[in-house]
Amino acid sequence: MDTPVVGALLVTPPYIEEVPRRPLPIRPVLVASRDDPRAVFAEQERFGWVWGVELVDAGRGGHLDSAAGFGPWPR
16 A cells, blocks of 8 residues: 655654755654764754754653663654
8 A cells, every 4th residue: 555655753863964955845853852972953953954844852861762761653
């Protein structure tokens, strides 16, 4: 069954040198922690601005992964 993607949850995407510099074709939500050792919050803010997505500030939650007690996010 082909179902179009209409949204996404981006949780602390990793830093990459060259991010796509245009709004994404879907309306994802980007969630970032202010003290994630693997993702600088300022970069997450830049991703949100460049991609035209909502940034949710998760506060000081460290790295947001299942080992830290976050997730899974089945939907």
